[in-house]
Amino acid sequence: ANPVKRAAKKITESLQGDASAPADWIPGRPGPQPPTVAEPTEPREPLPPKPDQSGPDTVSPTGQPTGADQARVAQSGSYLTNAQGTRLYDTDHSLKAGPRGPVLLQDHHLREKIMHFDHERIPERVVHARGAGAHGVFQSYGTASSVTKAGFLAPDVETPVFVRFSTVVGSRGSADTVRDTRGFATKFYTSEGVFDLVGNNIPVFFIQDAIKFPDVVHAAKPHPDREIPQAQSAHDTFWDFVSLHTEATHHTLFFMGDRGIPRSYRMMEGFGVHTFRLVNAEGGTTLVKFHWKPKLGVHSLVWDEAQLINGNDPDFHRRDLADAIEAGAYPQWELGIQTFPDTPDQTFEGIDLLDPTNMVPEELAPVQPIGLMTLDRNPSNFFAETEQVAFHVGHLVPGIDVTDDPLLAGRLFSYLDTQITRLGGPNFPQLPINRPHAPVNDMLRDGMHQTAVHRGVAPYRPNSLDGGCPFTAGADMSAYIETPVRVPEGSKVREAPESFADHFSQPRRFWLSMSPVEREHIIGAYIFELGKCYEEAIRVRTLQVLANIDPELCAGVAEGLGLPAPEPTVPLADVEPSPALSQVGGTWPVDGRVIGILTAPDGDLDGVHAVRDAVLEAGMVPLVVAPTGGTLGSGAGALTAQRSYVTARSVEFDAVLLAGPPAVGGDAPGVRDGRGAPAARQASSDPRVDQLLAEAFRHGKAIGAWAGGETALAAAGVPADAPGVVVAGSGTAVLERVRELLGSHRVWERFTTRP
Ligand code: HDE
Incomplete structure (x- = not known):
């Protein structure tokens, strides 16, 4: 008799039978129905689900368009208004008691305009502050389907992406072509949720354990007393740290090489660095390393050129990326994976896959292409997109899981944490650039900058009041299920495994893989960087590190510094070069030159x-x-x-x-020689x-x-x-x-x- 009760009964019945509610878990992916809901809040009968249980759509309760129409809402109508939509007749003069009189406290327009301006800046990223972004699309080849069930890696699936490239050390306004590692972070807006591949242009990292991250970053950042130098590694604290902390040797050698000064973001490789675990539909697992291979090849500046550019065009990389996209020369990268059997020891050819200072040469494990990314659209608003994009290594989708790399573990913690400071609260996933393209129905509520108008009364589970919604999914409905990896037994220790102790074999492989001209660049880079240090002891200590890599490298740098070359203190490793690491010798497309x-x-x-x-x-x-x-x-x-x-x-x-x-x-204006006279020529x-x-x-x-x-x-x-x-x-x-x-x-x- 009671219509509400009648509706409720109907819903309860439908949930127990052939329910229609969750039929669209993942479009195009039929799966078993969700579990029957029988929640224990008797005696009250469950209310019918609200008309919209599809999660935190950012809808305005007054019916104003939002979401995709956000830009229109931010800027509509031809007349200048205040933030409340009231039209203004003058925005150039404060309200005064007469043209020469005092400004009145009651000027609410002045107050609003200045208040908003005062708060225009957000904290810059603690690392990777300087960056440039672009939108694009990822086209899957389907070749990874045997090793992962990730929907976006199935054949012919197209996924929108946003990429942010960055330098690591400098501030937001620092120059682009400094010697540094480059960030290469990609957000895939997949139909199963967001997947972020937050990588760098160098395949290894400075440290093996996340607990060392504050140390390496403090050492690389400007000196705390005078806050100089900006965006440089050529200073005492950096070389002090890396010469004492020899696990940094491999990464340091990489960015003393040409990869530290890329010609263009379009001509950089990208690496996931850590080993990830892929899971296929049958539950089979494979260990992988992700690689981005640029279609234009890997190319660099030369150091003198890079330094000139810092003065001439500090936005060189940002401009290059935006200009190329605007001109239709869309940069492309192939995504590839190196695959390794998921054995209990997680090593491959003697290389510990959990040590992020290690890489696996492509000659031992070829990079297998799995898809193509094309960047084809510049952001419309730098702040809204490039600055507010929030990456996180924990943004994973079914079929992609993490390993026990201790560096990765710390990152899983860090990235969410940092966004709270940077983006002002826990609701940053609602910012347009961060919004998943998959339906969202979380039970996260309220908080700073909440822009969603959530429906329903029961943001908890179990519930009966919202008809049991939202439901949990099973593995066959694209639920993210952690791989039940066996954890090795042991005692709690603050220790690294013995296999992490070799800091010189892999750097030696890198050095031996370089062509003569690349070696010369590396020697020049060390001479420059160490020559900028004030402390002789740091130069001497670094030479000892270099001696443990290779005598020719050490002798070259020692000569440039005017110091004796020491003898190695470890036996030089007997390693094969990896020709794939050299950037010299190939021929490449010339697009966008x-x-x-x-x-x-x-x-x-x-x-x-x-x-x-x-x-x-x-x-x-x-x-x-x-x-x-x-x-x-x-x-x-x-x-x-x-x-x-x-x-x-x-x-x-x-x-x-x-x-x-x-x-x-x-003798044209402004052209004078050093003495101020027209240049002799x-x-x-x-x-x-x-x-x-x-x-x-x-x-x-x-x-x-x-x-x-x-x-x-x-x-x-x-x-x-x-x-x-x-x-x-x-x-x-x-x-x-x-x-x-x-x-x-x-x-x-x-x-x-x-x-
Ligand atoms: Fe990051 N890193 N990172 N990092 N990282 C950040 O997150 C951190 C590491 C990388 O364009 C921060 O949102 C820790 C390796 C990129 O927005 C922060 C450790 C690799 C970007 C953070 C690492 C990266 C970041 C700062 C050691 C390559 C820029 C702002 C455990 C595989 C993303 C932010 C963008 C940014 C922490 C090491 C890549 C603080 C604790 C290894 C490309 O969360």
Whole structure:
């Protein structure tokens, strides 16, 4: 008779039989029905489930659109309003008692505007503060299906992603091209929940146990007294720590190598670093390491270039990523896995898979491609997306589980914790960039910055008042179930296993895998970094670490520091090199490379047109450089200069072309030699062009010239017959050769190496 009771009865009956409520657990994935609900709150009859039990949709109780329409809600209507939607007639003057009188306390608009401004900043990330992000899509090949049941790795599944690249040590406003490790964090918005792969561009880490993280970070950050240097490892506290704490040797060697100064985020590898455990539909497990392989290859800057860029364009990497995406040169990475049998000792070929300072050479365990990621959309708002995105290694989906790597264990704790400080409370998953694309029906409630309007009265389990909702799922309904891994027996200890004790064999493998030019870069990096330390004892101690890796490395650095090279204190490990670690020797696509074309009003403008078209055709970016800004030539053949001799610097270009002799402009405003007089120069040169060519040459970049452009080479000290200098009869002929040179990234022959 009572309609509420009638409805309740119907619902109770339907739950016991062939229930329709949970039919859409995971779209397209039929599974058994959820367990029957018989909750013990008798004698009261259960209420019917509320019309919407689908979780914390961020709906406005007044019916205003939110969610996908958020942007419209944030900014709608053409008139300026206050935060409450009241239109304003003036936002430029405070309310005063007369035009020259005191400002009135009652100016609520002034108060609101300044209050909001005062709170515009949130704490920056304690590490990885400086970053750049992009949206994209991950297309699964399905090749991982035999080892994981993760839905997003099934054949042909497409998953939206957001990636944030970062430096580690510097503050939010620090320069991009400092020597540092780079973060490579990916959020997969899968239909089974969010999966975050929070990795770096270096496959190993400084420490084996999370409890050392504050130590390594305190050592790398600026000195606590003067807060210098910014975003640098070249200082005493860093080298003090890593020379005492030799488990950091492998990672340190990696980022003293070229990977510490990537050419572009688009040209970096990414690594999950830890060993993860994949679980397939039958419950079978496989240990894996994740790798991102860039389609453009792995390329780096040279140190001198990186330092110049820090001054010339501190946003170099951020700009490069955004420009490439805007230009349609979408960067792509293949996701791959190295797989290892899940044996009780969790080692592979003698390598302890739980030690994150270790890697497994690709020659021993090939990287098997499992999908392709394409970044195709820039964020619309840096703060809302790149700054507020919150990654967490514990954001896992069924089919991907963690191992007992003690570094990973600490990270599982840390990432949630840090977001509470950074994003102001526990509700950061509701921020648009963090919202899962899978339905959310948690029982988390209230708290700072709660924007969801939850339904129902029973955010607890068991309940009968919300009809038992939400239900728990089984393994066959995409529930996340931890793998019942057997835990080794033992006593509670603060100790590392014996297998973590070897700190030098793997660094030695890395060193032996480098080409001569890469070794020279590493030696140069150590000389620079240690040369910046004040304490001699730190240099001496580091040389001892290097002696334990390789005598040639140690001798090279010792020579540069003017110190004796010590003898090793451990036997040098007998290890095979891993050629896959070297960045030199391959040929790669040239998409998105930047070609500077120097010309002058009387240069070969027709040739420049032809070269520009050919550069664009090849998916590269042409930038025309002229003595001043403005237009060159007239009519149909007119050219716009994107850079002038004042704004162009060599570091912006991957190759430089000279279309005719550059203008002689050394007495142009602002160009003076060291004594303040107009720069002394050869009659045929402009000091800015000389500098540009000399830098490009020194940095191993291809240089091309035609139509008399070669006359500028001599004045810049560039031999016309040097490797990678191309002189030909036409611009397109020059470009063709330059393009081939770009395929190997740099003209490696130009760099000196020791015999
Ligand atoms: Fe992180 N790390 N990390 N880390 N990490 C953070 O989380 C931490 C480690 C990595 O673009 C923080 O949201 C601990 C390894 C990336 O938003 C913090 C330990 C690897 C990012 C944190 C590590 C990483 C972070 C700071 C040692 C490579 C940037 C802000 C146990 C596999 C993510 C934040 C982004 C960020 C803690 C070690 C990668 C404090 C305790 C190893 C890419 O939670």
